[in-house]
Amino acid sequence: xxxxxxxxxxxxxxxxxxxRAAEFCMQELQKLGVTHIACASTREEVMAVLDRxxxxxxxxxxxxxxxxxxxxxxxxxxxxxxxxxxxSNQLPEHVTLTRIVGQFGTAIAEYVFAxxxxxxxxxxxxQEQQQIxxxxxxxxxxxxxxxxxxxxxxxxxAEIIRLGRAFGMHTIGLSRTGAHQHLVDQHFFPEQWxxxxxQADVIVITLPYTESTRAVVDKMIFEQMxxxxxxxxxxxxxxxxxxxxxAFLQTHPESAAILDVFExxxxxxxxxxxxxxxxxxxxxxxxxxxxxxxxxxxxxNLKRYLTDVELYGIVDRSAQY
Amino acid sequence: xxxxxxxxxxxxxxxxxxxRAAEFCMQELQKLGVTHIACASTREEVMAVLDRxxxxxxxxxxxxxxxxxxxxxxxxxxxxxxxxxxxSNQLPEHVTLTRIVGQFGTAIAEYVFAxxxxxxxxxxxxQEQQQIxxxxxxxxxxxxxxxxxxxxxxxxxAEIIRLGRAFGMHTIGLSRTGAHQHLVDQHFFPEQWxxxxxQADVIVITLPYTESTRAVVDKMIFEQMxxxxxxxxxxxxxxxxxxxxxAFLQTHPESAAILDVFExxxxxxxxxxxxxxxxxxxxxxxxxxxxxxxxxxxxxNLKRYLTDVELYGIVDRSAQY
Numbered sequence: 201x202x203x204x205x206x207x208x209x210x211x212x213x214x215x216x217x218x219x220r221a222a223e224f225c226m227q228e229l230q231k232l233g234v235t236h237i238a239c240a241s242t243r244e245e246v247m248a249v250l251d252r253x254x255x256x257x258x259x260x261x262x263x264x265x266x267x268x269x270x271x272x273x274x275x276x277x278x279x280x281x282x283x284x285x286x287x288s289n290q291l292p293e294h295v296t297l298t299r300i301v302g303q304f305g306t307a308i309a310e311y312v313f314a315x316x317x318x319x320x321x322x323x324x325x326x327q328e329q330q331q332i333x334x335x336x337x338x339x340x341x342x343x344x345x346x347x348x349x350x351x352x353x354x355x356x357x358a359e360i361i362r363l364g365r366a367f368g369m370h371t372i373g374l375s376r377t378g379a380h381q382h383l384v385d386q387h388f389f390p391e392q393w394x395x396x397x398x399q400a401d402v403i404v405i406t407l408p409y410t411e412s413t414r415a416v417v418d419k420m421i422f423e424q425m426x427x428x429x430x431x432x433x434x435x436x437x438x439x440x441x442x443x444x445x446x447a448f449l450q451t452h453p454e455s456a457a458i459l460d461v462f463e464x465x466x467x468x469x470x471x472x473x474x475x476x477x478x479x480x481x482x483x484x485x486x487x488x489x490x491x492x493x494x495x496x497x498x499x500x501n502l503k504r505y506l507t508d509v510e511l512y513g514i515v516d517r518s519a520q521y
Numbered sequence: 522x523x524x525x526x527x528x529x530x531x532x533x534x535x536x537x538x539x540x541r542a543a544e545f546c547m548q549e550l551q552k553l554g555v556t557h558i559a560c561a562s563t564r565e566e567v568m569a570v571l572d573r574x575x576x577x578x579x580x581x582x583x584x585x586x587x588x589x590x591x592x593x594x595x596x597x598x599x600x601x602x603x604x605x606x607x608x609s610n611q612l613p614e615h616v617t618l619t620r621i622v623g624q625f626g627t628a629i630a631e632y633v634f635a636x637x638x639x640x641x642x643x644x645x646x647x648q649e650q651q652q653i654x655x656x657x658x659x660x661x662x663x664x665x666x667x668x669x670x671x672x673x674x675x676x677x678x679a680e681i682i683r684l685g686r687a688f689g690m691h692t693i694g695l696s697r698t699g700a701h702q703h704l705v706d707q708h709f710f711p712e713q714w715x716x717x718x719x720q721a722d723v724i725v726i727t728l729p730y731t732e733s734t735r736a737v738v739d740k741m742i743f744e745q746m747x748x749x750x751x752x753x754x755x756x757x758x759x760x761x762x763x764x765x766x767x768a769f770l771q772t773h774p775e776s777a778a779i780l781d782v783f784e785x786x787x788x789x790x791x792x793x794x795x796x797x798x799x800x801x802x803x804x805x806x807x808x809x810x811x812x813x814x815x816x817x818x819x820x821x822n823l824k825r826y827l828t829d830v831e832l833y834g835i836v837d838r839s840a841q842y
Contacts, residue, residue, distance in 0.1 A: 306665050306689065314638035321635040326803045327645065333795040335787035335804040342809070344627050366687035368627065466656035474654040482647045483656040490660070 211236040213271070214502075215249055217258035218278065221491040225257065228495040234502070255505070257498050263290040274511070276501060278494045280304050280356070280487065281436060283409035286520045293517070300497050301513040304487045305359030308434050311486035312360055312404060313367070315458040316343065319430060319480065344368030349400035352407040352435060353380040360404055372396065376412070376519070390416070394424045402430045409436035410520035417441065422448040430456045434486045437462035442473075449476050460486040532557040534592070535823075536570060538579035539599065542812040546578065549816040555823070576826070578819050584611045595832070597822060599815045601625050601677065601808065602757060604730035607841045614838070621818050622834040625808045626680030629755050632807035633681055633725055634688070636779040637664065640751060640801065665689030670721035673728040673756060674701040681725055693717065697733075697840070711737070715745045723751045730757035731841035738762065743769040751777045755807045758783035763794075770797050781807040 214237040216226045222239035229237055240246045243262050254271045259278040266272065267290060274296045277285065282299050285291055318324070320341050329336055348364040350357045353375040361371045361383050373384035374396045381387035388396040393416065397403055403425070407413045418441040425431075425448075433440055442463045449457055456478045462471070465484055473479050501511050515521060535558040537546045543560035550558055561567045564583050575592045580599035587593065588611060595617045598606065603620050606612055639645070641662050650657055669685040671678045674696040682692045682704050694705035695717045702708035709717040714737065718724055724746070728734045739762040746752075746769075754761055763784045770778055777799045783792070786805055794800050822832050836842060 307661065307663055310638065310663055310665070310688070311642060311661065313634070314642040314644060317631065317635035318639055318644055321632060323635060323639055323644075324648065326806075327801075329804070330795055330802045333790040333792075335790075337804045337806045339811075340628065340632065340806055340809070342628055342631055344631070363687060366684060367631070469654040469656075471654075474651055480648075481651045483650070483658045485647075485658050485661055488661070488663070 212254035212273075212505075213238070213249075213252045214255045214257060215240060215246070215253040217241070217246060217256065217261045218491070219260060221259075225491050225495050228492055229499060232499050234499070255502070257495075260284075263288045266291045266295070274298070274505060276498050276513075278491070278498075281408055282515050282521060283436060283438075286410070286515075286517075296511065297515040297517075298501060298511050298513040299515055299521075300494055302355045303493060303497055305356045307488040308356050308406075308486045309359040309363050311460065311482075312432055312434060312458075313363055315480055315482075316402060316430065316432065319456050319458070346370070346401040347372065347399055349374070349396060349403045350384070351375075351396070351403065351405050353383055354406065356434070357404075357406040358383055360406065369402075372400065393417075393421050397421055397425045397429070399426075400429060401426065402432065404432040405435045405439055407435040407439045408521035409438045412520075413439045415439070415441040417445075419444040419447070425455070427452050428454045430458065432458040434460050437465065446472055446476070449478050453478060456480070458482075460484055533575035533594075533826075534570075534573045535559070535576045535578060536561060536567070536574040538562070538567060538577065538582050539812070540581060542580075546812050546816045546819075549813055550820060553820050555820070576823070578816075581605075584609045587612045587616065595619070595826060597819050597834075599812070599819075602729055603836050603842060604757060604759075607731065607836075607838075617832065618836040618838075619822060619832050619834040620836055620842075621815060623676045624814060624818055626677045628809040629677050629727075629807045630680040630684050632781065632803075633753055633755060633779075634684055636801055636803075637723060637751065637753065640777050640779070667691070667722040668693065668720055670695070670717060670724045671705070672696075672717070672724065672726050674704055675727065677755070678725075678727040679704055681727065690723075693721065714738075714742050718742055718746045718750070720747075721750060722747065723753065725753040726756045726760055728756040728760045729842035730759045733841075734760045736760070736762040738766075740765040740768070746776070748773050749775045751779065753779040755781045758786065767793055767797070770799050774799060777801070779803075781805055 216222045216239040218225060219241055222241050226237055226239040238249050246265055250265060250269050252271060253269045254273050256272060256275045272295050275291065276298045280300050282297060285297060291297060320343055344367060346369050348369040349372045350361050351374045353373050358380065364371050371384045372386045374388040376390055378387055378389060416439055422444055445457065449455060458480045459473060460482045461484055467481065473481055504511055537543045537560040539546060540562055543562050547558055547560040559570050567586055571586060571590050573592060574590050575594050577593060577596045584606065593616050596612065597619045601621050603618060606618060612618060641664055665688060667690050669690040670693045671682050672695045674694050679701065685692050692705045693707045695709040697711055699708055699710060737760055743765055766778065770776060779801045780794060781803045782805055788802065794802055825832055
């Protein structure tokens with residue numbers, strides 16, 4: 201009855217791959233009228249249909265199989281970050297790669313402000329006091345008037361800046377192209393990392409992991425931060441040199457870090473970050489895991505694909521994101 | 522050199538009263554050029570100067586002394602709430618009473634969103650997991666799209682609504698006069714408490730304590746709330762019937778309360794609120810305690826007093842706030 205079910209076998213064949221949620225995503229898409237579709241949760245299930253797949257909608261796909269899909273033309277990832285695919289170098293050049301854009305900003309910005317306010321308002325202390333029924337007022341710090349520095353001005357960074365402004369913060373930003381420098385009070389380019397961090401009260405990393413962002417925040421950059429800085433990483437762990445971060449936190453007890461991403465995930469239970477009193481560690485939960493929402497994004501993109509409209513979220517292979 | 526020091530003994534005599542910060546406040550005002558001023562931290566110190574006092578700038582003043590100050594014309598309280606003075610009935614009718622307005626909104630709204638996000642994002646759970654180095658992702662709820670109901674549309678309520686909108690929440694409000702109903706998507710009057718709370722995901726009480734707000738949120742109102750409601754009280758404890766609140770929280774484990782004010786403060790260590798798993802208790806810290814800021818407010822009002830301009834924050838004795 202709709203543009204999908206009307207089509208016959210000319211309709212491109214879609215494979216949904218996800219270790220846990222593939223079937224759910226497929227059903228969501230079937231409800232919307234998509235018929236030429238299969239799902240897989242294992243390598244074996246992929247192999248069974250691989251020669252027919254034109255479109256792949258996937259999360260943590262076994263990447264050596266990209267080159268073994270002769271009809272593959274488009275891969276839609278279920279996340280915002282594409283570093284694993286880019287670094288693997290296994291996706292043939294002629295295949296279009298898209299990522300989710302414009303959808304994670306709201307949830308991630310809420311996470312960022314939840315954790316920032318948690319530290320700024322000293323909520324852990326009040327929770328401890330409640331546990332022993334202790335009434336002991338303390339003066340609270342405020343966000344208003346503080347300087348919020350956001351590295352990366354994509355849709356996630358933009359949303360964090362918007363909320364920062366609502367909280368009365370001054371905003372500065374760093375980005376590779378400067379294309380969205382109008383979003384912030386002051387803009388810096390990657391060669392200005394030192395100046396960028398010097399004045400910041402809070403630094404939020406929303407950068408993708410690419411060859412040019414690998415460990416870009418290292419000892420030299422930490423040394424230029426305020427001793428009271430709060431560092432938030434919701435981009436990719438590898439953008440920060442983790443050993444340098446740990447050393448900085450250990451030697452600057454008034455600084456703090458809010459970390460949702462790490463060089464290696466899951467974070468090893470041996471990693472000292474878990475136990476640093478000035479580090480908040482969460483298990484990569486800042487982005488929404490709603491497969492329904494990513495299915496909606498894919499469905500909108502699929503309509504564009506079928507009508508030859510440029511896809512949302514096309515990855516620039518040279519920029520690696 | 523300024524309008525204060527130029528004046529001679531005709532300048533009105535000011536007494537600053539605060540159990541801990543009176544001297545600090547006096548010094549702040551002296552820096553601004555105020556000369557005809559004394560400070561007191563005890564009843565005895567008040568008595569020594571009481572017959573000369575025209576203006577009283579105070580916090581928790583011994584209220585039976587109001588009537589013993591023959592020259593008293595204006596009392597500026599150091600807080601936003603005036604219920605203690607109104608209920609005491611000890612301030613002579615001819616004395617003007619002013620409270621702080623427009624100054625607590627920012628800090629209180631930050632507190633409200635800090636605690637709301639703390640619960641919505643389940644930060645206590647992630648903190649527990651960090652303590653045992655446990656990497657266990659969970660899906661996070663979001664504020665966006667939820668219905669925020671704010672009772673009281675003064676400067677504090679307005680600021681909470683503004684932030685709620687920034688977080689993508691729908692806003693509804695309840696107020697006595699409806700004068701600021703333009704701030705919200707939908708407005709209710711006090712006779713509509715039931716309808717007001719029915720649809721709310723979060724209810725924030727910013728109301729003053731008066732004869733008409735005493736225990737206005739009681740069993741009948743709780744019964745009309747969603748079982749998953751989050752109740753935030755930063756107004757006055759006595760606006761909620763505390764026994765009914767405790768019963769509601771005990772019988773609705775999915776509901777939650779964030780409480781910074783109580784019927785009796787400090788909250789007794791015997792009070793069950795301390796130990797309810799779905800109650801967050803803080804010791805009346807949402808408003809800023811910056812005596813410097815409060816002194817600035819008083820100084821601006823003093824200039825108006827000296828030039829016969831209507832004061833900021835005049836209390837309407839009939840409305841009791």
